Every structure is written in C-alpha cells, then in structure tokens.
Amino acid sequence: MDALARLRGLIIDDPQGKDFRVHRDVFRDPDVFDWEMRHIFEATWVFLGLESQVPSAHDYMTTFIGRHPVVVSRDDKGELHCFINSCRHRGALVCHRAFGNRKYHVCQYHGWAYDSSGRNVHLKDREQAGYPPSFDKEDHDLVKVRKFAGYRGFLFASLAADVPSLEEHLGEARWFLDLIADQGEEGVECVPGRIVFRYRANWKMQLENAVDPYHFTSTHASYIQVLERRQKSAAADVPTSIYTNIRNAGIRRGSFAFARGHAAMWGDTPSPQARALFPSYESLVARHGEVRARWMFHTRNLSLFPNMQIAENASLQLRVMRPLSAGATEMAIWCIGPKGEAAEARRQRIRQYEDFFNPSGLATPDDVANYEDCQSGLAAWSIAWQQGHVRGFEASVAGADRFADEIGLQPERSLIGPVELGDETAFHPAYREWLRLIEAGLREDESRAHVAARGAT
Amino acid sequence: MSGAFSIDQVADLLYREAWLLDQQRWKEWLDLFAPDCRFWVPAWNQDHELVDDPDTGLSFIYYESRGGLEDRVWRAKSGTSVASTPLPRTCHQVTNIRCEEEASGRLRVRSAWNCHIFDLRAKEQHTFFGHYTHLLAADGEKLRIAEKKIVLQNDLITGFIDFYCV
Numbered sequence: 001m002d003a004l005a006r007l008r009g010l011i012i013d014d015p016q017g018k019d020f021r022v023h024r025d026v027f028r029d030p031d032v033f034d035w036e037m038r039h040i041f042e043a044t045w046v047f048l049g050l051e052s053q054v055p056s057a058h059d060y061m062t063t064f065i066g067r068h069p070v071v072v073s074r075d076d077k078g079e080l081h082c083f084i085n086s087c088r089h090r091g092a093l094v095c096h097r098a099f100g101n102r103k104y105h106v107c108q109y110h111g112w113a114y115d116s117s118g119r120n121v122h123l124k125d126r127e128q129a130g131y132p133p134s135f136d137k138e139d140h141d142l143v144k145v146r147k148f149a150g151y152r153g154f155l156f157a158s159l160a161a162d163v164p165s166l167e168e169h170l171g172e173a174r175w176f177l178d179l180i181a182d183q184g185e186e187g188v189e190c191v192p193g194r195i196v197f198r199y200r201a202n203w204k205m206q207l208e209n210a211v212d213p214y215h216f217t218s219t220h221a222s223y224i225q226v227l228e229r230r231q232k233s234a235a236a237d238v239p240t241s242i243y244t245n246i247r248n249a250g251i252r253r254g255s256f257a258f259a260r261g262h263a264a265m266w267g268d269t270p271s272p273q274a275r276a277l278f279p280s281y282e283s284l285v286a287r288h289g290e291v292r293a294r295w296m297f298h299t300r301n302l303s304l305f306p307n308m309q310i311a312e313n314a315s316l317q318l319r320v321m322r323p324l325s326a327g328a329t330e331m332a333i334w335c336i337g338p339k340g341e342a343a344e345a346r347r348q349r350i351r352q353y354e355d356f357f358n359p360s361g362l363a364t365p366d367d368v369a370n371y372e373d374c375q376s377g378l379a380a381w382s383i384a385w386q387q388g389h390v391r392g393f394e395a396s397v398a399g400a401d402r403f404a405d406e407i408g409l410q411p412e413r414s415l416i417g418p419v420e421l422g423d424e425t426a427f428h429p430a431y432r433e434w435l436r437l438i439e440a441g442l443r444e445d446e447s448r449a450h451v452a453a454r455g456a457t
Numbered sequence: 458m459s460g461a462f463s464i465d466q467v468a469d470l471l472y473r474e475a476w477l478l479d480q481q482r483w484k485e486w487l488d489l490f491a492p493d494c495r496f497w498v499p500a501w502n503q504d505h506e507l508v509d510d511p512d513t514g515l516s517f518i519y520y521e522s523r524g525g526l527e528d529r530v531w532r533a534k535s536g537t538s539v540a541s542t543p544l545p546r547t548c549h550q551v552t553n554i555r556c557e558e559e560a561s562g563r564l565r566v567r568s569a570w571n572c573h574i575f576d577l578r579a580k581e582q583h584t585f586f587g588h589y590t591h592l593l594a595a596d597g598e599k600l601r602i603a604e605k606k607i608v609l610q611n612d613l614i615t616g617f618i619d620f621y622c623v
Contacts, residue, residue, distance in 0.1 A: 097504055193500035193508045193515025197614035200579060222538035226528045238524050335515055347512040351519070360498065360517035362532060365540035365617030372579060372616065373539075 003442050007035070011435050013428070020389045020428055027202040028378045033326040039441025040306050040434065041066030043160045045169045047308030047320060048072055048082065051153040052189045052339070058103045058116045062095050063332075064322055065159055070145060071095045072155060075117040076103070080150070082157045083118035083142035094142065098194060105142075118142035152181035153188070154308075173262035175409055176302040179295055180310055182288055183277060184338025190318070191335040191350060197359040198330045199368045201375035203307075203323035206331065207430055209367055210301050210309040210319070211265040213253040214391065214422030219370055223356070223363045239351040240274040242299070242314060253419045254403055255392075255426035256411035261305025261433025263426040266298045266403075267419065269313075276315070276337065276349035291406060303426075305433050310336075314356035314363070315349050327375050333357065392423030462600060467556050467566055467593065470600050475549035475570075478621055483530040487523060491594065495604040496520045498623055501612050517609065517618065529620050540617055546575045547621055551589070559592075563603060566591040570607075574622050583615045585622055 010032070012021035026032055048063050049072060060073040062085055069085035071094070085093050087107035094105040094114060104121065106113040111124035120140040123129075147158040149166040154177055156166055163169065170177065181187050199205075209215065217224065224246060230238050249270035256264045272278060275297060284293040299313040309319040316337060322330040335353040337346060356363045392415055401414035415423050470489070477486040490496070498517040499508045508514030520526060533541040553569040571586035592604035607623050 099503060191515055192502045192513065194502065195500050195515060195517070195612070195614070197616065199616055200581075219539060222532045222535050222541075225535060225537060226532055229528065229531060230524075233524070238520075238522075238528060343512065350512065350515060354516055354519060358515075358517055359614040359617045360619060362528070362538075365619065366538055368617050369540040369578065376579070 003031075003035075004439065004446065007435070007438055007442060011431050013432060013435070018390065018393055020393070020425075020431075022386045022389055022427075022431060023384055024378050024381075024386060025384075026431075026434075027204060027375065028326055028381075030326050033323065035438045035441065036306075036323065036434075037066045039438045041323070042068065043158070043163075043441055044306070044437055045147070045156045045158045045163055045166060046306060047304060048155045048157055049320070050188070050190060050318075050334075050336075051080070051150055051155055052187065053099065054080070056101065058101050059099075060095060060102060060116070061099050062097065063320070065145065065157060068159060069093060070157070071105075071118075071142075073105075073116045073118065075115070079117070080148070080155070081117050082145045082148040082155075084145070086143070087112055088120065088140050088142065112140070114142050118144060152177055154181075169260055170304070171259050171262065172256075172410055173258045173264065173302065173304060175407065176264050176300060176310070179292065179300065180312070180316070180336070182292070183280075183284070183296060184340060185287070186339040188336050189339045191337060191346070191353075193335070194332070195334075195358060196330060196332050197368070198324070198328060199371055200328055201368075201371035202326055203321050203329040204430075205371035205374060206309075206319070206321055206329060206367075207303065207306070208424075208427050209371070210303045210311060211255060211263045211426040212422075212424065213265060213267070213419055214424065215367075215370070216419075219366050220363050222366065226362055239355040240271075240348070241352065241355065242269050242271050242274045244271045244274060246270045251419050252416060253421065253423065254401070254414070254416040255423050256404060256409065256415075257396075257413040257426060257429045258411055259429070261430045263303050263429050265301045265423075265426055266295075269297055269299050272297045274352075276341070276345040276352065279342070279345060280338075295407060303430065305430050311357070315353035317353065317357045329371075331359075333359075389424050389427060392417070392421055392425040395421060395423065396425045461595065462564065462593075464554070464556055466600065467564060468554050470593065470602075471551045471554060471566065471568060471589070471591065474602075475551050478549055479547050481534075481544065481621070483533070483621070487526060487530060490523050490526065490602045490605075491596070492523050493521070494523055494602055495606075496523075496526055497605070498607045498609060507608065517612075517623075518620065526620060533619060533621065541619070543577045545577055545622065548573045562595070564591075564593040564600070566593060570623075572622050576616070579616075584611075585618065586610055587623070 010023040010026050046065050053061050054074050057076050060071050062071050071085045072082050074080050085095050087094050089112050092107050092109045094107050104113050113122035115121045145157045146161040227241050227244050251268040253267040302310045307321045311317045318334040318336050320332040337349050395417050396413050396415045404414050497519050500515040502508050511519040532538050549572045551568050551570050556566045568589045570589050573584050575582045587608040587610040590606040593600045594603040
C-alpha cells in the first residue's frame, strides 16, 4: 500500500459522526517512527531549552532536533545561535557535554575550529593543504538550523524553513507559557540537577498522559494512599502535597484544544496552601491581577506539540521528550521555579518535585510502568484500534467556554466537568497535527519522486 | 579500628543492609536506620559535579527522617503501585569499605556498590552502581545508620528507581 493511503488509515477523525480513533500501528510501526522523525521532529518547531540555561557569553547546551544533535550557544556579544553538532569535515561532534562554556569548539579529529557562533575560524594547516579553489567557495561554518527563536525565555528551533513564526506556531497556547514566565519578576529558571530517564515505550504515551486526567486515581492510587497515611501519622518531615484531600475536594477538570497540536488541561487545586507559590499570592495579584493570579494556582498541564510539556500541579515540571525508536523514549526533566525565589519556598518546591515527578518519585514510576505495559500489549499486532479516544466528546464545545472567556483565550475547543469525566478529547489536537504534518511530508516525498522519475526518463 | 566497633562489625552492617534489601525484609532494613536519619541520593549537576545542597538543587531521593523511607516501603508492598508490582529481583554488592572515626565518635564509612536488577515486568536486566557514604552511630551495643548518601554514577535512569535498586 502506498504511504499516504496507509497514513490516512491510522487516524479516524470524524466530528460529524462523533468518532475519533487512533490505530495501534501509530505506536509500534518503525515506518511510522521514521515518518515522525522526518516530517514532524525535523520539519516543525521543537523545544530546545530555556534561555536561562545558557546565561553567559560562550555558554552552550547540547540537545537534539529529531535525530540531529544540535548545540545552543551564546556568542561573545550575548547573541544565541543554534547549529548542528557535527564538524563540517568528517562529521564528528564538536560539543560533548550537556552543558558547558567554550569560546571555541575545536573538532578533536583534525582540529577544525569554530567560535561560539558556529563560525569556522581555523582550518588546521590550511596553507599547506593544496585545496583546489572549489573548496574555498564552500561554507565551512557549522550548519545553522533554519529557524531559531525564543518566546519568554523558552527556546525553539525548526530544521525546516517553511514554518510560521514561533508566535504563530504557539498561538493561544502562549497564554499558558506567560503564566509560567510571569511567576518570577525576572522569569523562571531550572533548579540545578539534570535528570534524564528512558522508558521502553512510544513517545506518544507521554504525549497523551500529560493531558490525561482519567489515569490519576488508578495509576497513582499508591501516591494518594501515601498522602492519606501521612495525614494520619502527622510525620513532620514528609513533603506536603496539593493533592492532599483530593478524594473529598469535588474538583473540576477542564481542557482547551489549540491549533497546531497543542493542548492544556487545568483544574482546581485541592490544597492550594501547599503550593510553593502560596506565600507570593498577594504580590502575584498586585503584579498580574486577581484572575491571572488565580489561574497560577489552578493545576495546569500544557502540552506543546511535539516535544515539550509543562506540568504545574504537585510542583512545577518541564519535560522534553526525545523519541529514540517506536518503542523507546528519552525524557529530560527539570524542576523549574521563579528566579529569586525565597529559600524556604524553593526547598518546598524541590521536595514536592522529588516526591511526585522524579523517576525515583512516588508517581512518575507508575506512569512509566504503565507506558511500558501498553507497549508490551501493543505487540498484539492483530488488534488494530485503541478504544475510548472519544471520552469527553459530548462535554466538549467548539471555541471558548466561560473559563476561556474569563482569560480572553480563544481555543479551538473547550471542556469542563468533574474530575471523573476523564476527558480524552484533549489528545485530539496532537493527533490532528501529527496527521497534517506527516501527510504534508509524504506528499512532498511523492512529488519529489515524480520529478525524479520524470528526470530519469 | 578505634572505639568499640571493629571494621568487621562495620562491614557486617553494610552486608546485612544489602541482604535485607534483596530479601525484601524492608521493615528490618528500616530498623537499621535512626528515626532522624538523613537519606540522600543527589542528582548530578554537571558531568562530574553532584548537587551539593539538597535545598537548592535536586536529589533523586532526600529525607531528613525515616518517615519518607517508611512511606516508600509501604508503597512498594501496597500492591497499588504499578511500578512495584511485581517487584524486581535485586542483588546488591558492597565492597571497597573504608572507615574513619569522626571527632563525635561516629563512623564515616565509604564503600562502592552495585545493584543488579532483574525487572520481572519487562523481563530485562540492568545495573546501577556508585558509592555509599554511611555515617554510623552507636546505639547501645549496636551500630545504627545516622546518614546514608548514595552517589549514583550511571544516572541515565532505566525506567525508574526506588530505594530497593540503589
């Protein structure tokens, strides 16, 4: 079957017929993974990191755009650059560490040297080289990514040039980034400590999970029980949690679906006084008004397609997803907080983060174990479709609901209900964008193949 | 070895701790710790730089009392934690034990460890390894753990980690 026809058979998106289905090959087929790398991760905006992670001249960090190793580097004038981490000569990595500070990146193989803007500044023994003139006509600088931009200190890049501006790409989802960035007068920062884990399952398990309120009471049953134990034992030294009293709180969960694959889930916070931000409430009201301050105290999970998520609930977490294969994913995770946060609030934020979010925490391991169980079960290749992606369908409304109106937001769809509603419609934007991007990529492949075929005859 | 305890007694405590962890005799394992013990698995900040202050940087696990460990033991045995059901089989090995007595009379014990983990869920195995620093204090006839710092050298985590795999 040709690729486009196969692709179209993987998602059923039929609003009129009230149907939305995801084929299981989306999670397990190596060809699909290859499409995702070429036509999503290497063809749209992806998240790289925070500007505050490279604060000084010549600071750099390394990461990936799809399969491409890249470097984000600040030059001597303070300007940021993003280039492919591959020497123009033989292809060796020129940066080996996750973070560092280097004025020059010198390839260890033959000594080609680049400055912190990626410009080639030295080619060892060039005078004696006997290069023909054609060599001098080539650009020997490290290859810049086509698009590189920041929004409120969040850095994104695209290997493809034909993408809209970053602001347009983020669209209405920007409001949720603003709500993070505005928590500190000078923005937010990563807490020291770099934690990376890998799980044996598809990256879209994590993509779904971030805006999935349905799993919480079953997957995190042991976490909820630990909180109840703590209340009974009243041990002084264990972390407080915003989820204390979740069973009795009668809380709501809402979601917003945005264009270009983004989505947000939000809800009431059962115990807002447990938030590290709580002592700052009055000053946040003074700076940002009552409505925005109140929204800072709602739980909010933001999923920016394809690779970045921010979860503000038990603490505040930034997640960067790196798919390794159809059945393996790497997660770089960060605890973030306002710059200049008071020491006691920072301590509380860190303890709550460790308690819930770490791969050594009391909640994330249960998510990860479930992803891996799903991937194992998906080996049953004869079963074609996942079930239940229409959960929440009847509660979802087109455009803004009164909560979106309150904050001047114009999502594509909105939903609100009791936490037990367990909405899954918030997954739909990601699958729509997934389909749109791969389809565009495969069409381009096809037209290129036609041109090549014409040229050959 | 100075004081009332020999290096053999110190080593025996570390071996016993490893044995109790692997046998899932975690109530007895908890009893080796003082109620106000510090338990610390710091995260790495840079390639060769650990987070040195748990209040300004991240740890994998950080507690200033036994309560947090008791929570974890309860959760692992609860049957309601997906990640802990089934529990993996583990084998801790502790070696390179060196011991020095502090002015307070407490013993600072440094060692190397590894833990082989057979994940019964995935039918896969992996190993974590690193260094321990135990601070041991006399409690009557016995030694108790006042502090345990676990440095995890291979911190690219496979799936997840808990107290029984470090």
